[in-house]
Amino acid sequence: MKIMKKGLFRSLLFTAIVGATFVSCGGSDDTPIIPQSLTDPVTPVDPTPETAMTVEQQKEYLGEVAQEFMRLTPTSDFQSLADLYNYVRDTYGNSYDWSTVDEWSRTAYEAALEALGQTSKTEANPYMSMVMDRTVYNNYKAVIMASNFTGHFTARNGRWVRENANDLQFVFSGQNGSQCVLSVVTSGSVKKVHLLDAMTWTNWDYKYENNIYTVSDYYDRTALTVGIPQNINVTLTQGGSIVAKSVLNFNLDNITTEEFDLSRNSLTMSALLELSNGYNFNLSKIAYSANSNAALNFNVSKGAVSLISMSAASDIHDLPSINVSAFSGEEHIDAGNYKIENAFVKVDVLGKVQMQGTVSDVLKFSNYLEAADDNKYDENIYKSNISEANLLADVNLFYNGSAVKQATIKLEPFATEGYNWSWTEYQYLPATYWQSEPIICFYDGSSYSYFRAFFSEDNFGNTFNAFKALANQYATLVGTSIDW
Numbered sequence: 001m002k003i004m005k006k007g008l009f010r011s012l013l014f015t016a017i018v019g020a021t022f023v024s025c026g027g028s029d030d031t032p033i034i035p036q037s038l039t040d041p042v043t044p045v046d047p048t049p050e051t052a053m054t055v056e057q058q059k060e061y062l063g064e065v066a067q068e069f070m071r072l073t074p075t076s077d078f079q080s081l082a083d084l085y086n087y088v089r090d091t092y093g094n095s096y097d098w099s100t101v102d103e104w105s106r107t108a109y110e111a112a113l114e115a116l117g118q119t120s121k122t123e124a125n126p127y128m129s130m131v132m133d134r135t136v137y138n139n140y141k142a143v144i145m146a147s148n149f150t151g152h153f154t155a156r157n158g159r160w161v162r163e164n165a166n167d168l169q170f171v172f173s174g175q176n177g178s179q180c181v182l183s184v185v186t187s188g189s190v191k192k193v194h195l196l197d198a199m200t201w202t203n204w205d206y207k208y209e210n211n212i213y214t215v216s217d218y219y220d221r222t223a224l225t226v227g228i229p230q231n232i233n234v235t236l237t238q239g240g241s242i243v244a245k246s247v248l249n250f251n252l253d254n255i256t257t258e259e260f261d262l263s264r265n266s267l268t269m270s271a272l273l274e275l276s277n278g279y280n281f282n283l284s285k286i287a288y289s290a291n292s293n294a295a296l297n298f299n300v301s302k303g304a305v306s307l308i309s310m311s312a313a314s315d316i317h318d319l320p321s322i323n324v325s326a327f328s329g330e331e332h333i334d335a336g337n338y339k340i341e342n343a344f345v346k347v348d349v350l351g352k353v354q355m356q357g358t359v360s361d362v363l364k365f366s367n368y369l370e371a372a373d374d375n376k377y378d379e380n381i382y383k384s385n386i387s388e389a390n391l392l393a394d395v396n397l398f399y400n401g402s403a404v405k406q407a408t409i410k411l412e413p414f415a416t417e418g419y420n421w422s423w424t425e426y427q428y429l430p431a432t433y434w435q436s437e438p439i440i441c442f443y444d445g446s447s448y449s450y451f452r453a454f455f456s457e458d459n460f461g462n463t464f465n466a467f468k469a470l471a472n473q474y475a476t477l478v479g480t481s482i483d484w
Contacts, residue, residue, distance in 0.1 A: 038348045039297065039311040042356060044396050044405040052443040053399070053406050061399065063463045065352045070466055072302060072350075075473040077277045082477035084238065087175035089479075097159035104162060108148045113222070114141045122214070134216040138202075145227035146186045178239035188230025191252040194259050196328035198222045223325075225258055246273045254290070259323040266290045278303045291319050306351065314343040314362065339363065357395035357409075365392045372436070377420055382434040383413050397440075405443070412439040 047053075053061070075082075116139040125131040152165040155172035168184040199221050206215045232248040254266040266289045273281040279302050286296040295313040299306060320336040327333070340362040348354045359365050372385035389411060396405035413434050420431035438451050457464040468484060475482045 038351055038354060038401050039309050039346050041313075041344050041346065041358070042398070042403045044356070044394070044398075045403045047404050047406060047443045051404050054444045055442050058397075058406060058442070059459055062353065063460050065350060066460070066463045067466060068352075069307065069350060070470050072305060072307065073470075075470065075477055077279070077302075078474075078477060081243065081275065081277065083175050084180070084243065086479055088172070088180075092155060092172060096155070100160045100162050101153060104151060105149070109142070109144075112142045112144055112148055114143075115139070116141055116223075120216075125215075128213075130212055132212055132214045134214050136216055136218045137221045138218070140220065140222040141225070142222050143192060143225045143227065145190065146184070146229060146232075147227075174238050176239075180236065180238045180243075182236050183234070185233045185235075186229040186231065187233075190227045190229045191250075191255060192225050192227050192258050193252065193255060194223060194225045194323070194325045196224050196325055198224055198328070228252060241276065242274075243276050244273065246271065259325060262290065262322045262324065263319045264290050264321065291317055307349070309348045310346065312343075312345045315339075315341045317341070352400055354398040354401065355395070356398065357393065359393050361392055365389050368392070372434075376433040376435070377431060379413075379415075379432075379434060386411050386413050386436050407443065408441045409438050410441060411436040 118136065118138055120134060120136040122132055122134040125133050146168075150165055150168050152163045152167075152169045152171065153160045154163070155161075155170075160170075170182040172180050172182075174180045199219055202218045202220055204215065204217045206213055208214075228250050230250055232246075232250075234246040235242060236244045248271045249269060251268045260267075266287075268285065268287040269283075270285055271283040275281075279300070282299045282301070284297045284299065288294045293313060293315050295311070297309075297311045299309040301307060317339045318336060319338045320334065322333060322335065341360060343359040343362050344357070346354060346356040368385045368389035372382050372389070375381040375385070393410075395409040397407040397409070398405055413436050415432050416435050418431060418433050419428040420433065421427075422429045440451065440454050468482075471482055
């Protein structure tokens with residue numbers, strides 16, 4: 001199967017993308033999180049007349065959970081962090097002298113460059129017979145290591161002053177005059193991984209010789225290899241106390257060369273961000289097993305309370321040898337007849353609301369949606385493709401960890417009036433085309449609704465107003481506003 005690389009990445013990351021549409025947050029082995037059973041896959045059970053909640057009951061319950069969530073996450077929890085952020089932004093932003101840092105980073109990068117020589121290609125311009133197009137590449141290899149970027153920078157008299165050191169630190173004053181230190185420390189073995197080939201256009205020129213114009217474009221083409229350490233710790237302290245601490249762990253032992261081959265190599269990683277206000281953002285696992293499966297677990301907690309938790313997984317089979325770095329090139333990638341099946345995403349809010357979605361065949365699902373969009377002016381073909389896509393997906397809403405599904409979410413086609421180009425009239429003419437929106441199907445048999453109609457201000461007036469007020473307060477914290 002010849003595909004464009006962005007299409008393959010889109011498919012490989014489909015599970016994560018679906019998860020991001022539900023929630024965008026993150027959990028750690030030593031952080032209190034909701035019971036794993038709430039984010040494990042469940043086998044949905046149809047409700048009985050006795051267990052099915054009415055639409056009104058679900059509106060009331062969802063409103064209560066949303067209100068509880070907002071009560072647990074007031075802006076006052078982040079006031080001191082916002083004060084520090086705003087002070088740092090205003091004091092050490094564009095008006096501060098960063099020339100020392102810029103020069104240091106440029107020098108460190110250039111020291112990592114290894115010149116590999118120059119190559120060029122020349123081809124006839126298909127539109128102008130007397131013009132030849134020539135592309136010249138200055139080829140480099142760069143190995144970027146954390147050890148290349150070290151030093152202690154201190155904010156002093158309007159500029160950053162650097163001193164030699166074996167690690168990386170930025171020392172500055174906070175809003176109350178106390179000393180703040182941002183430090184980056186790496187440890188463990190380092191694995192070099194070739195991630196991408198960067199291309200930068202530098203200039204152009206032309207010459208006229210033998211009745212031919214040769215137009216030359218010059219590029220710096222750099223093969224970027226990054227040294228990834230086992231552990232990366234980033235810590236921000238203020239007055240000697242930890243304000244924020246981030247811990248990233250990588251396991252790349254399965255990679256035996258500098259290329260990450262999707263068909264042969266595996267990886268696992270985790271990331272934890274701990275804030276002084278008790279909030280933890282924890283990506284406890286992201287794992288890829290070569291030609292087998294991919295999975296992640298993500299949690300946000302406040303103290304012992306899990307606010308949001310998400311898990312996702314998918315089976316991946318029949319990938320040919322494909323290096324990740326190849327996705328930075330311009331050529332198409334032959335991915336063969338690969339399969340991404342049994343994709344699963346589950347999101348839990350406060351242990352009280354769960355949404356679970358599965359797609360049995362991601363590529364077929366994606367192809368049906370693309371085919372529908374390609375035929376949006378043909379009602380029968382469009383509806384047929386959406387119907388086939390719905391057969392592959394199963395998205396349900398549950399409450400309190402129960403396997404009883406209280407609502408199902410599907411795609412529903414609807415007609416929209418617009419314009420379409422007429423090749424016979426050579427102008428845009430009024431035309432009906434088709435689009436899809438997710439709808440919520442309830443099990444009391446009384447109604448179903450578009451997302452935007454169900455989750456509306458009419459249905460959730462108090463909750464809507466409370467959310468808008470809270471969002472405005474968060475925007476004010478960081479000196480911005482929201483245009484509703």
